[in-house]
Amino acid sequence: MFSILIHTALLISSIGIFMLLSKKHILSILIGIELFLNGINLFFITVARSHANDAADIFILFILVITACEVATGLAIFLVNQRINKTIDINDLNKLKDV
DSSP: OHHHHHHHHHHHHHHHHHHHHHOOBHHHHHHHHHHHHHHHHHHHHHHHHHTTOOTHHHHHHHHHHHHHHHHHHHHHHHHHHHHHHSOOBGGGGGGGGGO
């Protein structure tokens, strides 16, 4: 069971990194960051439960708070970009500097 969860965490993190590096749309990049951080959370939970240690709970809570802040900031940038540029392409974010 331990190795299955570790491999699943690595797979989820790998998919997140791939989406983060290969996509051109803001929402796809945000989803990639979410997958990457959720894979890390699954890894922490698996390692902590296998060693019967609750120290990883602090790290998981910290990552969840960072993820919530990242989502709020990313969605705010997405909405501003959508209203001003009428597109979700990441290359058009440079036009927001003038606003």
